[in-house]
Amino acid sequence: MTPERYRKVGEIYHAALGVDADKRAAFLESACAADAELRREVESLINSHEQAEDFIDAPALTVAVELLAAEKPDTLIGQTIARYRVLSLAGVGGMGRVYVAEDTALGRRVALKLLPEYLTHDRNQVQRFHQEARAASALNHPNILTVYEVGEISGAKFIATEYVDGQTLRVRMLLGELDLREAVDIAKQVAAALVAAHAIGIVHRDIKPENVMLRADGYAKVLDFGLAKLTQNLPELSPAAESKTVLKTTPGMVMGTVAYMSPEQARGKEVDGRTDIWSLGVVLYEMLTGSVPFTGETSSDVLAAILKAEPPPLAQYTETPEELQRIAHKCLEKNRAERYQTAKDLLIDLRRLKHRLEVGAEVGRSKKSLPRRGSGVATSGNPVISSRLSTVGLTRNRTLILITLIGILMTAGLVYGLFFFRNPSTPALQSEIKSLAVLPLKSLNREARDDYLGLGIADTIIGKVSQVGELTVRPTSAVRKYADQEMDSLEAARQLQVDSVLDGNFLHAGDKLRVSVNLLRVRDGASLWAESFDMRFTDIFAIQDKVSQEITARLRLKLSTTEQARLAKRHTTNPEAYSYYTKAMYHFSKRVFSGYSQEETDAAIDLLKKAIELDPNYALAHADLGYAYAWIADFKQGGPGLIADAKGELRVAERLDPQLAEVHVARSFIDFTHYEDWQLEAAIQEARMAEQLDPSIPNDMLATLYYHVGLDEQAVKEFQLAMEQDPTSELLKRSSVTRLSLLARPDEWLALNQKLFNRGPDIRYYLEKRMLKEAAPLIEQEYTKHPDEPESRRDKALLLALQGKHREAQAAVPRIVEKLRRDKAYHHFTYDIARIYALADKSEEALKWLRITANEGFPCYTLFARDAFLDPIRKDPAFIQFMVEMKTRWEGYRREFG
Numbered sequence: 001m002t003p004e005r006y007r008k009v010g011e012i013y014h015a016a017l018g019v020d021a022d023k024r025a026a027f028l029e030s031a032c033a034a035d036a037e038l039r040r041e042v043e044s045l046i047n048s049h050e051q052a053e054d055f056i057d058a059p060a061l062t063v064a065v066e067l068l069a070a071e072k073p074d075t076l077i078g079q080t081i082a083r084y085r086v087l088s089l090a091g092v093g094g095m096g097r098v099y100v101a102e103d104t105a106l107g108r109r110v111a112l113k114l115l116p117e118y119l120t121h122d123r124n125q126v127q128r129f130h131q132e133a134r135a136a137s138a139l140n141h142p143n144i145l146t147v148y149e150v151g152e153i154s155g156a157k158f159i160a161t162e163y164v165d166g167q168t169l170r171v172r173m174l175l176g177e178l179d180l181r182e183a184v185d186i187a188k189q190v191a192a193a194l195v196a197a198h199a200i201g202i203v204h205r206d207i208k209p210e211n212v213m214l215r216a217d218g219y220a221k222v223l224d225f226g227l228a229k230l231t232q233n234l235p236e237l238s239p240a241a242e243s244k245t246v247l248k249t250t251p252g253m254v255m256g257t258v259a260y261m262s263p264e265q266a267r268g269k270e271v272d273g274r275t276d277i278w279s280l281g282v283v284l285y286e287m288l289t290g291s292v293p294f295t296g297e298t299s300s301d302v303l304a305a306i307l308k309a310e311p312p313p314l315a316q317y318t319e320t321p322e323e324l325q326r327i328a329h330k331c332l333e334k335n336r337a338e339r340y341q342t343a344k345d346l347l348i349d350l351r352r353l354k355h356r357l358e359v360g361a362e363v364g365r366s367k368k369s370l371p372r373r374g375s376g377v378a379t380s381g382n383p384v385i386s387s388r389l390s391t392v393g394l395t396r397n398r399t400l401i402l403i404t405l406i407g408i409l410m411t412a413g414l415v416y417g418l419f420f421f422r423n424p425s426t427p428a429l430q431s432e433i434k435s436l437a438v439l440p441l442k443s444l445n446r447e448a449r450d451d452y453l454g455l456g457i458a459d460t461i462i463g464k465v466s467q468v469g470e471l472t473v474r475p476t477s478a479v480r481k482y483a484d485q486e487m488d489s490l491e492a493a494r495q496l497q498v499d500s501v502l503d504g505n506f507l508h509a510g511d512k513l514r515v516s517v518n519l520l521r522v523r524d525g526a527s528l529w530a531e532s533f534d535m536r537f538t539d540i541f542a543i544q545d546k547v548s549q550e551i552t553a554r555l556r557l558k559l560s561t562t563e564q565a566r567l568a569k570r571h572t573t574n575p576e577a578y579s580y581y582t583k584a585m586y587h588f589s590k591r592v593f594s595g596y597s598q599e600e601t602d603a604a605i606d607l608l609k610k611a612i613e614l615d616p617n618y619a620l621a622h623a624d625l626g627y628a629y630a631w632i633a634d635f636k637q638g639g640p641g642l643i644a645d646a647k648g649e650l651r652v653a654e655r656l657d658p659q660l661a662e663v664h665v666a667r668s669f670i671d672f673t674h675y676e677d678w679q680l681e682a683a684i685q686e687a688r689m690a691e692q693l694d695p696s697i698p699n700d701m702l703a704t705l706y707y708h709v710g711l712d713e714q715a716v717k718e719f720q721l722a723m724e725q726d727p728t729s730e731l732l733k734r735s736s737v738t739r740l741s742l743l744a745r746p747d748e749w750l751a752l753n754q755k756l757f758n759r760g761p762d763i764r765y766y767l768e769k770r771m772l773k774e775a776a777p778l779i780e781q782e783y784t785k786h787p788d789e790p791e792s793r794r795d796k797a798l799l800l801a802l803q804g805k806h807r808e809a810q811a812a813v814p815r816i817v818e819k820l821r822r823d824k825a826y827h828h829f830t831y832d833i834a835r836i837y838a839l840a841d842k843s844e845e846a847l848k849w850l851r852i853t854a855n856e857g858f859p860c861y862t863l864f865a866r867d868a869f870l871d872p873i874r875k876d877p878a879f880i881q882f883m884v885e886m887k888t889r890w891e892g893y894r895r896e897f898g
Helices: 003-017 021-032 036-051 062-071 117-121 123-137 169-175 180-199 273-289 299-308 322-331 343-359 383-396 398-422 451-465 476-484 489-496 537-554 561-568 575-588 599-614 619-635 639-656 661-671 680-693 700-708 712-725 730-742 746-757 763-768 772-785 790-802 806-811 813-817 826-839 843-855 861-866 868-873 877-897
Strands: 084-093 096-103 108-114 147-153 156-162 166-168 212-215 220-222 435-438 500-509 512-521 527-536
Touching (some): 003 021, 021 036, 169 212, 169 273, 180 220, 180 343, 322 343, 343 680, 435 451, 451 537, 489 500, 527 537, 537 575, 575 599, 575 619, 661 680, 680 877, 700 712, 700 730, 730 746, 763 772, 772 790, 790 813, 806 826, 813 826, 826 868
Antiparallel strands (some): 108 156, 147 156, 500 512
16 A cells, blocks of 8 residues: 555545544545545444554554555564564554564563554544553553553654463363363453453453463463553543443444443443453353353344343353352343442452362362363354263263273272381371461570561461462461460460461571471371571571472472462562561551550551561552551541541552452451441452452451341351361450340350350340349449440440330430440440330330441341340331331342352
């Protein structure tokens, strides 16, 4: 194509874009006259423009670039652009040419994408190029293609991105190499990428197998944000942007790849993050079945199916867990209000399912390979028949396979038996050891007062090894108390109910560090591994890596590629910053609740700031600083200003490390405060995300949230999981008992209190059981000791109400709440005040306090429904209406989180 010809194409093309769509055909007929080829070229450009407005990876003007590329020999190979030496041409497409190049400064391969010369003269296109490039470069996430640089040299604009050596998901599916666990893992990684993109207001809009690259090490990379749109204006990218922020597109414009379009996308309507969720649902369905859920002979037929048809059930193609079928179905809800509302919610469910598959809950299903894919299966073949033929083939050989396997197992068992009995000192097999405790290392120089370092080393090892799904590792909160105790390690291990224990000591003098560790089997005290390290303090991270790797090796744990990467992960490479961080967490672990000094938390904040000064990219320090700020604001003082500081630190932490569970623990805490108007749904979602990102983090917050919204079964389950993680935790035990007390379940409370603490009835039990003679002397005794405490005032008022002394009971209400307005437990006291008025049959006042209770973070419908203290007002129409509202709200929680 000659320059003159191109200019003519461009002039007509740009003029046509300014003409109304219904008048465009007449305009082109006039402008192109009898030149049919000219009209074809212009219409191709317009077509491309309507499918992709943006530049990165998929801009408009596709046809012109391909024509130019076909006519011009490539002269760039071997040349250097900026610091990038061009090695080869990777491909030509709508964005121009893509080269494989070498970054001569850093010695790494990159993908070099060049903006076509003709676009450099279009100010709007250049501005869009920079805006979209900056948006993509903001997506710092392991599952998203990384943009290294956006630059210009000699008038040529380029983007240097990460070079991904692998194959697309489409190729992988055609090769038939996916099994169930792989499919779930890939979907999980893509969902994680979407969480990161949506968090800064970017919606992809073209999720499909061609845009997912699979590296050899198991990582999935989401490519091609060419159709992506920003949900807010650059340059002020808001890290807190919601994925449901609406995108404005031209009415009627259909953008994306047809088979993976959402219904709203197919209609050309406004789209948001839920469109990406739909597309990922289509990809997940295709990975599991070999076919997209909506097919047709033409694009119009496919769009019609997307809008009207229901996809064939997954069970028709292949055996899949019910939970996976539910996830896929929820992604593909045509009404986006019924779809997953955020990618984060989808990620939580995928992580939970993946964990179950890995630990064996779905072992039989997860090991079954998915059907092989052929080029016709995805769109036109009959995958049901193909699947059944494969099943028939497998069935014919089943007997032979079983006989062979049995023979192999018998031989292996015989060999092992001979070997084991000839070698009685052989270390325990993996099956013998399912749990581990890493005790704080003891300092050999007590005068140095550096015990915090021994706890810090243990905490880091715990964080690394706990990422291995096969092993239950006691959290730091479970072993922290042993830092201050002189106790035999095997005895500590028995208290912690583990099969193995790592103990050790260290000596830190100047820049020298000596660390000695010993891995013991608890059953017989046998040492599985022992070693000493003499290094400089700056090598402390190497010691932690070595110990973590040896533990997994000695316990014969099999690590996936992802687990290996987690094991090697370091939160900082600055030893001094690490030292400050470990000191900070030593103090923060001693924090207290309202009514006590905030000295420990203040010390932690100062130390975390010092750690961040030394390493501004220390994501974990940013996350815990955010949590510390929030703790002070909620339990002490500081108000909205500190909450804003906390959110800022958490945004930084998430940008630096999108997979950091501690970010979500802190956000859950913040959402469940009056500063955020008690956003219970958000708090639960954040707590669930934390649990999925790192199951080793003690997450009793999730159990607490569940019981506050009346999801009793889920609360019990989460408390049990937390107790399994940390069976020695006094805090967890007290929380579990307190929950039953506050939920008006006195008999269950008494049984658990006796089991955990060997204690009998108390004031609350007697009040709930209306044993007033037993309660009265205890209440009077407590009130005499602590007349100003809200608890003693509340108990006395409840006793008066149960005794029928309603006027005296109600007169005590103002004094109960005078110190509690901003207390975390405020809603529990307001509930008891509602009970006081209900016992007096004062429905209006009781309802007032019940609504306060629900609005202040305690909408516990199940409690309201069963509490006998509320019986006097149950027939009041206003109370009935209130209960209908509460039940509706509760059913919503149950649908979302049940």
